[in-house]
Amino acid sequence: MEAPIKILIADDEPDIIEIISFHLNKLGYEVATAKDGSEAIEKANSFAPDCIILDVMMPKRTGFEVCEYLRTQKKFDKTLIVLLTALNDEASHIKGLELGGDDFISKPISPKVLVSRITALFRRLQPTESDKKIITINDLMIDISQYKTVLKGVTYVLAKKEFELLYLLAAQPGRVFLRGEILSQVWGNDVIVGDRTIDVHVRKIRAKLGIDCITTVKGVGYKFNY
Amino acid sequence: MEAPIKILIADDEPDIIEIISFHLNKLGYEVATAKDGSEAIEKANSFAPDCIILDVMMPKRTGFEVCEYLRTQKKFDKTLIVLLTALNDEASHIKGLELGGDDFISKPISPKVLVSRITALFRRLQPTESDKKIITINDLMIDISQYKTVLKGVTYVLAKKEFELLYLLAAQPGRVFLRGEILSQVWGNDVIVGDRTIDVHVRKIRAKLGIDCITTVKGVGYKFNY
DNA sequence: TTACTTAGTTAACAATTTGATAATGTTAAC
DNA sequence: GTTAACATTATCAAATTGTTAACTAAGTAA
Numbered sequence: 001m002e003a004p005i006k007i008l009i010a011d012d013e014p015d016i017i018e019i020i021s022f023h024l025n026k027l028g029y030e031v032a033t034a035k036d037g038s039e040a041i042e043k044a045n046s047f048a049p050d051c052i053i054l055d056v057m058m059p060k061r062t063g064f065e066v067c068e069y070l071r072t073q074k075k076f077d078k079t080l081i082v083l084l085t086a087l088n089d090e091a092s093h094i095k096g097l098e099l100g101g102d103d104f105i106s107k108p109i110s111p112k113v114l115v116s117r118i119t120a121l122f123r124r125l126q127p128t129e130s131d132k133k134i135i136t137i138n139d140l141m142i143d144i145s146q147y148k149t150v151l152k153g154v155t156y157v158l159a160k161k162e163f164e165l166l167y168l169l170a171a172q173p174g175r176v177f178l179r180g181e182i183l184s185q186v187w188g189n190d191v192i193v194g195d196r197t198i199d200v201h202v203r204k205i206r207a208k209l210g211i212d213c214i215t216t217v218k219g220v221g222y223k224f225n226y
Numbered sequence: 227m228e229a230p231i232k233i234l235i236a237d238d239e240p241d242i243i244e245i246i247s248f249h250l251n252k253l254g255y256e257v258a259t260a261k262d263g264s265e266a267i268e269k270a271n272s273f274a275p276d277c278i279i280l281d282v283m284m285p286k287r288t289g290f291e292v293c294e295y296l297r298t299q300k301k302f303d304k305t306l307i308v309l310l311t312a313l314n315d316e317a318s319h320i321k322g323l324e325l326g327g328d329d330f331i332s333k334p335i336s337p338k339v340l341v342s343r344i345t346a347l348f349r350r351l352q353p354t355e356s357d358k359k360i361i362t363i364n365d366l367m368i369d370i371s372q373y374k375t376v377l378k379g380v381t382y383v384l385a386k387k388e389f390e391l392l393y394l395l396a397a398q399p400g401r402v403f404l405r406g407e408i409l410s411q412v413w414g415n416d417v418i419v420g421d422r423t424i425d426v427h428v429r430k431i432r433a434k435l436g437i438d439c440i441t442t443v444k445g446v447g448y449k450f451n452y
Numbered sequence: 453t454t455a456c457t458t459a460g461t462t463a464a465c466a467a468t469t470t471g472a473t474a475a476t477g478t479t480a481a482c
Numbered sequence: 483g484t485t486a487a488c489a490t491t492a493t494c495a496a497a498t499t500g501t502t503a504a505c506t507a508a509g510t511a512a
Contacts, residue, residue, distance in 0.1 A: 019323040023326075109323075110306075110327075110328035110329055111323060111326060111327075111328070112304075112306070112326070112328050113328070174371075174372045174374075175371050175372060176371065176372055176373050217373050218385070218386065219385070219386040220373055220386060223372065223373075
């Protein structure tokens with residue numbers, strides 16, 4: 001990235017805000033702040049940050065709520081979301097992951113830990129594997145440039161949505177995609193479709209390919225597994 | 227880290243030095259000491275510690291001054307700095323964080339607290355990905371991003387609540403979780419479920435995994451133990 | 453245009469899984 | 483040895499997902 005990386009910090013404790021922004025500023029990041037959940041969403045829209053640090057416990061809207069909302073917006077597709085939780089609050093970790101958080105940092109905060117985590121996150125964001133156009137898993141090949149799916153040398157024609165769904169899941173085999181995540185990635189956030197729609201598409205993929213490459217994780221979502 | 231972790235302790239009270247170094251030594255850390263700020267800087271250079279514990283109130287140079295100086299040196303980039311402050315001295319706390327301190331411990335010092343804080347600091351510095359989503363204990367692996375539980379290479383499918391319960395307990399092996407604690411973490415505060423519900427889920431986990439990884443602490447709660 | 457095809461969605465229903473409870477059996481503590 | 487706490491089992495209701503068929507809209511060829 002050429003322009004300075006922009007980071008939004010949302011916390012209701014001014015001290016925390018001050019400390020974090022001081023350190024991030026020193027490192028050359030462009031920093032904006034918000035003192036509650038509602039302001040966080042406003043600032044997220046106007047400031048368009050690359051990374052948002054959200055305290056879980058905030059007035060008006062909690063960090064979870066903000067995270068959940070942001071993840072429904074295509075605009076914040078690639079925005080990193082870091083949640084600040086109370087120490088050893090494992091349940092929050094689970095909840096946060098389900099809502100699409102990218103990392104968690106426990107309070108009390110060490111500036112060094114925070115900064116190293118954030119830089120690590122950005123490092124991981126570098127386009128290496130992720131923007132490869134062709135996914136190959138065993139004898140299954142998924143080529144997005146041709147919208148083509150080849151299994152054991154045989155080409156299968158998937159419809160657009162079917163293909164996009166398969167591609168999304170296969171891009172990260174094993175990782176569980178929540179239904180909401182799938183909806184926003186494949187269908188977009190402005191389209192409203194029922195829940196059964198995903199099932200039906202999954203079924204069609206399974207039927208066409210004739211293999212059980214998509215595993216259901218009940219109560220959670222689906223994952224690619226072949 | 228392969229070599230023993232090196233810790234430098236700087237305090238003008240010999241008693242404090244002695245107590246802290248005794249406990250850290252016992253845990254296998256390599257310890258050096260300094261009795262004032264100037265000596266702290268000398269020793270920091272010659273000893274090259276991984277972690278420096280600084281009393282804020284010291285002769286010659288205060289902990290703040292030492293901290294500020296160290297932070298200007300590239301050499302001490304990755305060195306953890308822990309400041310010892312007077313009880314409830316919020317101003318020092320903030321000032322210290324701004325100067326690049328990583329943690330604060332209030333006097334009077336409990337050796338146990340000190341040690342646990344330091345190990346926690348080292349742990350939190352670890353890369354995010356590994357300790358964020360995957361818990362590994364011996365030959366048991368719990369991966370929340372895949373909702374997967376692998377024991378001795380065999381994958382076991384746990385239901386959502388089962389998984390979350392196991393994850394909660396396994397995140398802090400040995401620690402006893404009270405029933406109320408488990409309820410609020412796994413089920414949430416607004417849901418009201420009976421006490422037997424926990425038992426049943428614990429039983430299901432034990433049955434599925436086939437190992438006694440969850441120990442009952444009668445009259446108190448449960449703990450992970452494997 | 454008209455008839456035909458296809459993709460995408462929905463609705464209705466079936467099948468499955470899960471979570472919670474109640475009832476009863478066991479165990480450990482006092 | 484009694485009692486409180488926990489384990490076990492069976493059972494049921496609710497939640498979740500799978501399946502099928504039908505409908506709509508859009509595209510395509512005659």
